[in-house]
Amino acid sequence: MVTPPAGTLDRRAVVAQLLRGRGEMLVVSGLGSPSYDVHAAGDHDGNYYLWGAMGAAALVGLGLAQAQPGRKVLVITGDGEMLMGLGGLATIAVAGPANLVIVVLDNGHYGETGMQRSHTGFGLDLADIARAAGFAQTAILRDMDAVAALADTLAAAASGPRLYVVKIAAAATARSLPPRDGVHGKNRLRAHLGLNVS
Amino acid sequence: MDRQAGADSGPPGMDAAADWPLAVYRILRAEQVRQVSYVPDAGHARLISLLRQDPEMACHVLTTEEEGVAIAAGAWLGGQRSVVLMQSSGVGNCINMLSLATVGRFPLLMLVTMRGEWAEFNPWQVPMGRAGEPALAAIGIRTLRAETPADLVASVAAAARLAFAADQQMAVIIAQRLLGEKQW
Numbered sequence: 015m016v017t018p019p020a021g022t023l024d025r026r027a028v029v030a031q032l033l034r035g036r037g038e039m040l041v042v043s044g045l046g047s048p049s050y051d052v053h054a055a056g057d058h059d060g061n062y063y064l065w066g067a068m069g070a071a072a073l074v075g076l077g078l079a080q081a082q083p084g085r086k087v088l089v090i091t092g093d094g095e096m097l098m099g100l101g102g103l104a105t106i107a108v109a110g111p112a113n114l115v116i117v118v119l120d121n122g123h124y125g126e127t128g129m130q131r132s133h134t135g136f137g138l139d140l141a142d143i144a145r146a147a148g149f150a151q152t153a154i155l156r157d158m159d160a161v162a163a164l165a166d167t168l169a170a171a172a173s174g175p176r177l178y179v180v181k182i183a184a185a186a187t188a189r190s191l192p193p194r195d196g197v198h199g200k201n202r203l204r205a206h207l208g209l210n211v212s
Numbered sequence: 213m214d215r216q217a218g219a220d221s222g223p224p225g226m227d228a229a230a231d232w233p234l235a236v237y238r239i240l241r242a243e244q245v246r247q248v249s250y251v252p253d254a255g256h257a258r259l260i261s262l263l264r265q266d267p268e269m270a271c272h273v274l275t276t277e278e279e280g281v282a283i284a285a286g287a288w289l290g291g292q293r294s295v296v297l298m299q300s301s302g303v304g305n306c307i308n309m310l311s312l313a314t315v316g317r318f319p320l321l322m323l324v325t326m327r328g329e330w331a332e333f334n335p336w337q338v339p340m341g342r343a344g345e346p347a348l349a350a351i352g353i354r355t356l357r358a359e360t361p362a363d364l365v366a367s368v369a370a371a372a373r374l375a376f377a378a379d380q381q382m383a384v385i386i387a388q389r390l391l392g393e394k395q396w
């Protein structure tokens with residue numbers, strides 16, 4: 015595989031841009047830096063932060079999107095986390111939820127463990143994989159104008175699930191730590207939706 | 213009225229037990245399960261068919277079983293109940309993902325058909341046949357084992373109540389002896 019050009023975007027700026035007008039949107043974040051990025055953009059009762067269960071983020075998003083068809087669900091995760099749940103792209107494509115958007119913050123590296131290169135860092139194209147699986151729309155975003163344009167369309171109607179790869183810089187960022195208690199996050203989101211918390 | 217086995221309706225009758233997939237389907241309906249995830253197994257074939265014919269059930273065919281654990285958590289976050297169907301070999305695929313269910317105390321209902329423990333012809337099924345229940349126990353999933361159809365129907369009803377009302381993480385273990393020897 016040909017080594018792709020390195021991403022340059024600031025991950026915090028990307029996530030802040032995506033969430034600036036989130037409205038009713040629900041957000042699931044993958045473990046590690048994506049959870050910190052979503053928290054740094056402003057804690058919200060409509061967020062569910064994963065701290066583990068690598069590979070879960072997109073599929074938690076699928077279950078949530080199917081249960082809440084009237085709301086948009088945005089999954090924000092990293093390339094390594096998405097790669098661990100790669101088969102989930104097939105499952106999501108078959109299920110076809112039009113209210114699910116996956117954004118992969120792709121720095122081509124496993125950032126939590128010492129910046130070892132990931133498959134995308136060796137050239138694998140997650141947007142191509144999602145497109146081949148049957149996602150309604152996929153793209154690779156390399157500049158903030160494209161991110162701003164995506165933010166404007168997150169709430170728009172779609173014909174199926176969408177996946178966007180945002181090429182971010184492989185730089186360390188300060189941690190912005192959401193609560194680690196998975197029960198708290200669950201009950202908080204359910205209360206936000208007007209559901210019984212147990 | 214059709215017989216319906218539920219947690220409060222006492223022991224299921226013989227006719228419910230004789231067609232356990234239908235009885236289990238009715239329990240899942242009565243418990244308002246709305247999302248179904250599965251990697252197919254011959255032992256689940258009729259139940260999968262019943263669920264797929266129900267327009268109120270969102271059915272997810274999975275590429276690997278742990279996807280169903282994550283879907284179940286997401287479904288619960290959004291206010292829906294879910295069931296995950298798999299064969300014993302799939303239990304091993306789920307182990308790390310089950311930390312999501314246990315740490316988040318997400319209601320979880322897994323129905324596991326066993327291989328490798330009774331009149332098994334395929335040695336490759338034996339390791340997870342042996343390790344499935346201990347592995348589930350080690351990660352914090354409570355198991356109810358069913359050896360007969362009547363036991364299975366009662367166990368699914370009990371496990372569904374424990375999962376969805378008491379926030380427990382449950383696996384009903386469906387004995388291979390109950391399913392019958394795989395014809396080969």
